[in-house]
Amino acid sequence: MQPIGSPAAHPADPDRSPRSGRTALWGTLIGLAVLVVIFVVALIEAANANTLLGWILAGIALGWLMLAVWALSMVRKAAVFGREQVRQAQEQFQAQHGRAPATSAAGEGRSLRDEKLAHGMQVILVQSKVVKEQLSSPEADPEQVRRALETIDMTAANGLRSLRDSGTPVSGTVVD
Secondary structure (H helix, E strand, O other), X not given: OOOOOOHHHOOOOHHHOHHHHHHHHHHHHHHHHHHHHHHHHHHHHHHHHOOHHHHXXXXXXXXXXXXXXXXXXXXXXXXXXXXXXXXXXXXXXXXHHOOOOOOHHHHHXXXXXXXXXXXXXXHHHHHHHHHHHHHHOOOOOHHHHHHHHHHHHHHHHHHHHHHHOOOOOOOOOOOO
């Protein structure tokens, strides 16, 4: 079972691959390096020219650098907070609902099979009531008893085959 948000859980999604995280990291590092270079160049030019405009430009470059570092720290804190929230939500969900099935397709197929088996058991119950009514009746219809027993046989055979997952269903006419 893959945790929600795991990169392995979404292999077809390129935005969730580990490579996109490295790309974002490199982009951030390059952006910060460019801001540092701009600040250093502005500082050197301001010191060499010793003009008010040079010092103002160095101050502006320092402001942008500080803003970028602050934004980076806020994004990092938000990512840590979001990761913790997702982890808590997963734990709470698993505590309430138990483990998730290994694959959704198996769960859907199993529930469909269970519904078919439940329907088959209902058919068997109805047909057994028909047999009981006919046997307790003074004017029993042997043909109706025979059809009900044939329906019970076919339904039971279909149920067993669906449990074994082998072969095709038994053919015949089902009489309600």
